[in-house]
Amino acid sequence: MAEHPDSAVVHRGYQAFSDGDMETLRSLMTSDCTHHSPGRSRMSGHFKGTDNILRHYGQLMEFTHGTFEITLHDVYVDGRGHAMSHHTWHADGLDRGLEMKGGLFFTLVGGKITDIDECVASIEESDAFWGSD
Secondary structure (H helix, E strand, O other): OOOOHHHHHHHHHHHHHHHOOHHHHHHHEEEEEEEEEOOOOOOOEEEEOHHHHHHHHHHHHHHOOOOOEEEEEEEEEOOOOEEEEEEEEEEEOOOOEEEEEEEEEEEEEOOEEEEEEEEEOOHHHHHHHHOOO
């Protein structure tokens, strides 16, 4: 069975992120796309526009000295412009490492990502790892 087009976009996005290919990531999103990250840490907030989203992704690498890694497990689609991913991420911070399950809920229009809502297994643990500004 062929992969659903929305699933293919999400898979391409995860691969581009893992490869550090920010231009491919940019091409998969609308210019006004927004990424919503939960919690109250320095990595939390609403990042609107591809420049801000890509800067946010760069900070994931900067704050973890390049150790941030993500493993995609599954992508689920509804056929109406939504996709949901399930992944595990790992990173080493200043004083410890953290591995956490999570996922992203994507809204897609015309084959491009317009909105990304991030969910994590523990907001409190994530906030403690990332720290405040």
